Amino acid sequence: MRPEFTLHDLLSNSTERDPGKAAIMEGAASYTYADLSASADALCEALLREGVRRGDRVGIYMEKSWESVVAMLAVSRAGAAFVNINPLLKAPQAQHIIGDAGIQVMVGDLNKLSSLDPSTFRSVFYRGAAAPWQGGGCSVLALDGVLAGSGDGGAAVAVTELDLAAIIYTSGSTGLPKGVAVSHRNLVAGAQIVSTYVENTSGDRILSVLPFSFDYGLSQLTTALRVGATLVLQRSSLPGDLLRSLRQHRITGLAGVPPLWPLLLQSRDSLRDEPLTELRYITNSGGRIPGPQLEELRSCLPHTGIYLMYGLTEAFRSTYLPPEEIGRGPDCIGKAIPDTDIWILDASGHECTSGEAGELVHRGPTVALGYWGNREATEAVFRPSPVSPLGLNAEKVVHSGDLVRRDDNGYLYFVGRRDELIKTQGYRVSPTEVEELLVSSGKVREACAFGVADAELGQQIVAVVSLKEGHNATVEELRAFCVENAPPYLVPRALCIHDDLPKAPSGKLDRQAIKNAYSA
Amino acid sequence: MAVELEVVAKEVRGWLRHNVVGERQIPDDYGLIDEGLLTSLQTVELVLFLEEKFGVSIDEDEVSEDNFRSISAIAALVSSKKESGDGAA
Numbered sequence: 001m002r003p004e005f006t007l008h009d010l011l012s013n014s015t016e017r018d019p020g021k022a023a024i025m026e027g028a029a030s031y032t033y034a035d036l037s038a039s040a041d042a043l044c045e046a047l048l049r050e051g052v053r054r055g056d057r058v059g060i061y062m063e064k065s066w067e068s069v070v071a072m073l074a075v076s077r078a079g080a081a082f083v084n085i086n087p088l089l090k091a092p093q094a095q096h097i098i099g100d101a102g103i104q105v106m107v108g109d110l111n112k113l114s115s116l117d118p119s120t121f122r123s124v125f126y127r128g129a130a131a132p133w134q135g136g137g138c139s140v141l142a143l144d145g146v147l148a149g150s151g152d153g154g155a156a157v158a159v160t161e162l163d164l165a166a167i168i169y170t171s172g173s174t175g176l177p178k179g180v181a182v183s184h185r186n187l188v189a190g191a192q193i194v195s196t197y198v199e200n201t202s203g204d205r206i207l208s209v210l211p212f213s214f215d216y217g218l219s220q221l222t223t224a225l226r227v228g229a230t231l232v233l234q235r236s237s238l239p240g241d242l243l244r245s246l247r248q249h250r251i252t253g254l255a256g257v258p259p260l261w262p263l264l265l266q267s268r269d270s271l272r273d274e275p276l277t278e279l280r281y282i283t284n285s286g287g288r289i290p291g292p293q294l295e296e297l298r299s300c301l302p303h304t305g306i307y308l309m310y311g312l313t314e315a316f317r318s319t320y321l322p323p324e325e326i327g328r329g330p331d332c333i334g335k336a337i338p339d340t341d342i343w344i345l346d347a348s349g350h351e352c353t354s355g356e357a358g359e360l361v362h363r364g365p366t367v368a369l370g371y372w373g374n375r376e377a378t379e380a381v382f383r384p385s386p387v388s389p390l391g392l393n394a395e396k397v398v399h400s401g402d403l404v405r406r407d408d409n410g411y412l413y414f415v416g417r418r419d420e421l422i423k424t425q426g427y428r429v430s431p432t433e434v435e436e437l438l439v440s441s442g443k444v445r446e447a448c449a450f451g452v453a454d455a456e457l458g459q460q461i462v463a464v465v466s467l468k469e470g471h472n473a474t475v476e477e478l479r480a481f482c483v484e485n486a487p488p489y490l491v492p493r494a495l496c497i498h499d500d501l502p503k504a505p506s507g508k509l510d511r512q513a514i515k516n517a518y519s520a
Numbered sequence: 521m522a523v524e525l526e527v528v529a530k531e532v533r534g535w536l537r538h539n540v541v542g543e544r545q546i547p548d549d550y551g552l553i554d555e556g557l558l559t560s561l562q563t564v565e566l567v568l569f570l571e572e573k574f575g576v577s578i579d580e581d582e583v584s585e586d587n588f589r590s591i592s593a594i595a596a597l598v599s600s601k602k603e604s605g606d607g608a609a
Contacts, residue, residue: 087556088556235585236553236560236584236585237560238553238560238563238564238583238584238585238588239564239580239581239583240579240580240581240582240583240584240587241584241585243580243581244581244584259559259560259561262561262564263560263561263564266564266580266583267580267581269580270580270581425559425561456561457561474543475542476537476542476543477542477543478542479541479542479543480541480542480543480544481542482542483540483541483542483544483557484544487556488556488557488558488559488562489559
């Protein structure tokens, strides 16, 4: 047993403890910890042969799969940082991430890679029947072939826990998605903290439904690796598929965002007739579960502890409500996770009194390194701690932008956002992303996007646009453009064309007036 | 009496046009879920629509990626329902 410093230490320790234990299950296939370690070594060596060096960023653009897990661990062992690109993203969003993170080496699915421009890459490892491009000037290797070889385990590059381990892209209240730079220390501390409070053991069989491109989705992998549990990969969250996996694999832990729970509750009759006795816990983060739904989950899952949690990618996870306190209601987000301070500060930086709403500020080992390549945004969110001891450099704390309040017993409750950030289906979306998507159709002059409360989605996206002079587009045409060029969660649920959008005296769009007029 | 495949396919195409894709044409064998066109929540909305439209009952365990992977697959599912006498009408 080595100390846990890096992501790949978690794999090495679990492999040493029980090499024959099932680490990953996908469909009918099962892979042991020894398999995972050997495959990660094989790909690690290939990455090094292709010139990947400590600190390089390697993109992973593929469906959730055994290979995608191998890729993350191989990149980690090679001393580089992985960047998971959500497979739902279309080429324009993927290209933004690739350019922003400076990705020159990619691991991906054939049909994802083929939509990208090969000239930006040095080396590409593809999963699929044929190479994504002919020519293109970069080195193109079949992932199957690489994984069929075996590594000797001696190739790993030494890094410290402070090295960059991953960049996780997420949206803010404005602009295009930003990359949250995460260290090995951040990932390992997150796995230690979560596996402690949900009490994971090697006997757990955890269902991985969320994308690995989410910090929350990555967490099921890191906690499973840390305790030597089995992770079951699940791409479909349709009710039939979800229930089948929960039963067939006798799942003990399930992590979801609010849109998942109504899908599970579609099977309410089956859950009541034949309860999931082995499902030990479920966790929710990324938004609030509506009250009646939470009640129904409690009654349909009598053997299951429900953890309500709050987190943001910049600090991974901030609070959780233990299952025995679930009666505090759907707005309660509990108390600070272990090894972490959570403060509620007012506009002048003072701690709020109980009942008073203020900004949630997070101090602890999961505070990320900052936003990749964006000093201004980093300084705005990752700020010096107000309580550093005299004479010492101030450590960095995360200012969440979320408003919360504390009750007399110290429990925290979510109040709302301070800014324009849209939270839909568990995704953070900035109005800018939606507006730029619409403008990129070439037919839209100006666009204004905002979120409107929705019981199932959290918020739904509404967009109001004016058309360019001489252009004649219908709502259906604009919708078709959005669906073609963006993932489903970025496509506005309601689209309106309005010839003359209200302006503020500065000449900018009067966003508040538009929002007021169209929110009803 | 079975609903003809084409009748179901036509309704599904109309629903997709109205609720998801706008005027974009979707081939009947296009991977609705693989290509990220239909979210899980939208699929459940589509199930409700089909149940109402054709008076059939689709069990939760039939709401799977396999049965909803394409317009053709959905048409086959709904049409098989009527044949096996599951429908209300």
